[in-house]
Amino acid sequence: MLLLLDILTTAAILFVVSVGLLAIFGVLKIVNFAHGAWLTIGAYCAVVAVKLGLNPWAGLPIAFVAGALLGGVAELLIIRPLYRRPLDAILATWGLGIVIGQLIALAFGRDVQLIPNLMSGTVRVLSVDYSVYRLFMLFAALAIGVLFALTIEGTRLGLSARAVIMNETLARSLGIDTDRVRLATFMIGAGLAALAGVLLTPLTSVDPNMGVAWLIGAFMLVMVADTSYLALAAACLVFGGAQVLVSTFVSPVLGGISVAVLAALLLRINPRGFSRA
């Protein structure tokens, strides 16, 4: 029972962390290597919210807005000029991530920040005491997934985004303002990353480098999922489950690399990964 809950909650956490990266990868066709830095920005928004005397939950909307605004600035100043050079854009996001990490260290110091947990305690679930917050993450992941699905399937922006994902040149020739779609998507992806950062605060130490550890895992999951959020959910479940199983039955050190190794193997066998599109 404990194992099952661990697998489900680990998958949920991986989904929440990676969904922002997926959105950006799908539409802009670049990997945002500053994703880890945006997780950190989100967590520090929560720190600031608490310092201002607000409820820690207020960190969620603040982080989303702050992340989205900063994402907009980054897209306009860095990504857009490099539109014709996607490999350079990817490199630029790597550099951006480093810069953001250092700016946060300059502003807040390298110390671990203290922030009250959003939720604490355990609850009895069918004969085991399980962390309330991890169970909450399950619901958070479902909520974010559903909202994401509704946006992409039910809104105009979602329709334009899907068109751009399928074929950007054709979409532009049909009159879709692809520049606006790219900007909006980057902002949403960055906002989601910041949101994920806030949700991570009860699980990890809040310091300027906290996002880096999540970046590789998120990157691998997005590579396997390609552009489909359903495929991302499947990947999180399968690889998250593998991570927990390997950590429990073999060793946690090997468990840490299982996501990367399995992703590499899967892509070698089937380059389209989990996505069936």
Added chain:
Amino acid sequence: MTPKLFAASTVSLLLATVAQAADSGPIVIGVPVGLSGANSVVAPSVVQEAQLAVDEINTAGGVLGRKLQLEVADDASGAAGAQKAFDSLIYQKKVDALISMETSAARNAGLPAVSKGRVPFIYTSFYEGHSCNKYLFVDAWVPEQQVPPIVDNFAKEKNAKTYFLIGSDYAFGRGMLGFTRSYIEKTGGKVVGEEYLPMDGADWTPILSKLKDAKPDAIITSTAGGAPNVTLTKQMRAAGINLHYANLAVDEGTAKSMGADATGIYLSASYVTGIDSPENKKFLDAANKKFGADLKTPNDLSVPEYEAVYLYKLAVEKAGSTDPAKVIEAMPTVSFTGPRGAIVMDKQHHAPLTMYLGQVQSDGTVKVAATFKDVDPGEQCPNLK
């Protein structure tokens, strides 16, 4: 004067002047420390203690009439950074001594440069023990000093028979827990689990689930300082684990930043701010006066740095010069009474230390539960003279 005599006297005059200059400039102490990386949270306090000691000594007239000067270099808390830091300090800045606190990975990477460059090196960090080099001296604790107080207390006062050990996967984590396991088994206890995560690993979930299944009486952890301590404790409390918990690698500062989650944690240290001695009061007053609100809480990783600078001063004064061979011969014989009491590095380059068993209170302070005077470091380097 014949031309030959003139030439000879000019040359010897020049040589004498050069030798004079070498002996009257400042004595440079290199401090390679983790300004970035895993140790970046602790490094500022270490640098502050070194500065405090240097300022006090310089105000009192310096060492052999020469001023002390600090050269701080970033070793990025790891082996690659340490190689660069040590090389630059030893070969470029030509330091007279190295005094610092580093991760074991960094220390092990820097030792070859220390031997080749013949630089006395006082290592001020607690560590897993058995690091031996004729230029290396340690004024901080080793497992033989830190672990027995905890295990003895858990076994006698809390009737703990089964233990679960968790650590970071590197020299310190494995070394400390290896020693802990053998001490537990030697004293009649049983280890029901021993798990490690890489130093930058942040997800302890599977390990905590295993811990819950094993149902131990007590937990002993030895993670890298800083972030791993915080993530493990947070996740442990979130999973509802409230067993007797001793942390071999946490300091008062990190414990404070963990907030309510740190309450109840046991730690065993050679320094806590609450030590009731005149030397500690004088030290804390001086530190508060020098740094004011910027003071980083003196802790078990930074106070040995302060004392080590004084120990180096005493060794140089006894040796009469900064010549490495003379200094390392004098080092085990000098004694300095600082905030932690009288420190002499005379047991195979390690020092007997008074250890304090403390428990973190709900307000983040550490209350001393028991004191163990002058705990012997044991056989650390039997092959060193």
